Amino acid sequence: xxxxxxxxxxxxxxxxxxxxxxxxxxxxxxxxxxxxxxxxxxxxxxxxxxxxxxxxxxxxxxxxxxxxxxxxxxxxxxxxxxxxxxxxxxxxxxxxxxxxxxxxxxxxxxxxxxxxxxxxxxxxxxxxxxxxxxxxxxxxxxxxxxxxxxxxxxxxxxxxxxxxxxxxxxxxxxxxxxxxxxxxxxxxxxxxxxxxxxxxxxxxxxxxxxxxxxxxxxxxxxxxxxxxxxxxxxxxxxxxxxxxxxxxxxxxxxxxxxxxxxxxxxxxxxxxxxxxxxxxxxxxxxxxxxxxxxxxxxxxxxxxxxxxxxxxxxxxxxxxxxxxxxxxxxxxxxxxxxxxxxxxxxxxxxxxxxxxxxxxxxxxxxxxxxxxxxxxxxxxxxxxxxxxxxxxxxxxxxxxxxxxxxxxxxxxxxxxxxxxxxxxxxxx
Numbered sequence: 001x002x003x004x005x006x007x008x009x010x011x012x013x014x015x016x017x018x019x020x021x022x023x024x025x026x027x028x029x030x031x032x033x034x035x036x037x038x039x040x041x042x043x044x045x046x047x048x049x050x051x052x053x054x055x056x057x058x059x060x061x062x063x064x065x066x067x068x069x070x071x072x073x074x075x076x077x078x079x080x081x082x083x084x085x086x087x088x089x090x091x092x093x094x095x096x097x098x099x100x101x102x103x104x105x106x107x108x109x110x111x112x113x114x115x116x117x118x119x120x121x122x123x124x125x126x127x128x129x130x131x132x133x134x135x136x137x138x139x140x141x142x143x144x145x146x147x148x149x150x151x152x153x154x155x156x157x158x159x160x161x162x163x164x165x166x167x168x169x170x171x172x173x174x175x176x177x178x179x180x181x182x183x184x185x186x187x188x189x190x191x192x193x194x195x196x197x198x199x200x201x202x203x204x205x206x207x208x209x210x211x212x213x214x215x216x217x218x219x220x221x222x223x224x225x226x227x228x229x230x231x232x233x234x235x236x237x238x239x240x241x242x243x244x245x246x247x248x249x250x251x252x253x254x255x256x257x258x259x260x261x262x263x264x265x266x267x268x269x270x271x272x273x274x275x276x277x278x279x280x281x282x283x284x285x286x287x288x289x290x291x292x293x294x295x296x297x298x299x300x301x302x303x304x305x306x307x308x309x310x311x312x313x314x315x316x317x318x319x320x321x322x323x324x325x326x327x328x329x330x331x332x333x334x335x336x337x338x339x340x341x342x343x344x345x346x347x348x349x350x351x352x353x354x355x356x357x358x359x360x361x362x363x364x365x366x367x368x369x370x371x372x373x374x375x376x377x378x379x380x381x382x383x384x385x386x387x388x389x390x391x392x393x394x395x396x397x398x399x400x401x402x403x404x405x406x407x408x409x410x411x412x413x414x415x416x417x418x419x420x421x422x423x424x425x426x427x428x
Contacts, residue, residue, distance in 0.1 A: 035221035037307040051301040053163035075126040078133040110174040128179040135197035170222040206230040254326035261381040267338040292345040316369040322358025
């Protein structure tokens with residue numbers, strides 16, 4: 001009897017567990033269009049601040065951060081301003097339209113958003129209109145509100161710009177684009193495209209004043225995605241075909257090793273960071289500007305690549321530069337050649353930034369963008385004749401006076417040999 005009671009009790013517990021698990025099935029699904037992610041913990045540990053907003057929350061992941069609450073009232077001011085100056089739709093119309101996009105928007109996030117439909121719609125509307133107004137006010141001073149703290153304080157504007165380039169601080173771009181179209185549909189032929197306004201807002205970080213047509217026509221998911229695209233060439237092809245059967249990962253030699261092997265480093269005037277070429281002993285590298293915001297932008301793009309992209313192009317670029325800049329002497333070379341421009345405290349900070357970015361990278365030998373280029377540079381450095389030629393040029397051709405001395409020594413040696421030969425012939 002005691003055994004039967006024990007079995008009965010176990011069955012009850014089993015049934016409770018079944019019910020508990022089944023209750024959690026409701027609403028579970030894999031997002032079909034996921035593009036906004038929580039930064040992987042391994043990356044976050046390297047630099048927590050690089051992924052965390054300090055002024056404004058955009059989207060759901062940081063909306064409960066108390067330090068960001070003051071900007072919520074500012075979002076309401078921007079919405080009020082838009083409604084006053086754009087009579088195409090009433091507030092009710094915007095809310096209804098955003099609610100109709102709810103499922104599509106929720107599917108863009110990598111975790112469930114614990115907000116009901118009304119809260120979710122309110123968040124999307126406020127953040128979308130805030131973004132639109134911010135871009136327009138940044139582009140057109142006449143649109144700005146009197147005493148607007150964002151535009152009256154350069155440090156706050158800079159912080160807002162940083163926050164809006166964080167992977168965890170995004171809303172789907174289609175929300176912003178559709179709200180933009182609703183608000184300005186009768187005037188859009190006289191206004192810049194939303195992505196062009198975004199390009200102007202993020203300024204020099206995107207290395208261009210105007211987005212190329214191929215980016216404008218791409219299915220851009222959010223602002224981190226757009227910034228990433230601005231770094232890439234229009235045709236994504238590896239520099240050379242490679243043997244897919246050979247998967248061994250090789251990294252480029254350091255800048256100092258390359259120069260010692262006779263490679264000439266040269267600055268390339270290109271908007272695309274990946275446009276690195278090696279021809280006839282010359283390594284052309286697009287210039288890289290490093291400042292106090294570079295690390296944050298790059299870290300969030302690299303986190304996005306790790307979570308979403310098949311090919312981590314910017315991750316590969318950072319890794320390539322990480323191996324080029326292996327020691328203080330490498331930094332000196334890259335700065336002297338104009339390849340690196342920096343607005344940091346010192347040259348040591350340059351090395352720390354680049355090597356810090358490259359330390360936690362996850363690379364694929366089969367997809368590594370600079371696979372062939374790295375192998376070409378390694379082969380060049382392994383040829384003894386290249387090192388001998390480089391040593392000769394450095395030691396004996398460094399200045400006109402050294403060249404003259406070498407020539408004079410050579411002539412003197414030849415005369416000595418000739419004299420010896422003639423003396424031997426005379427004796428014979």
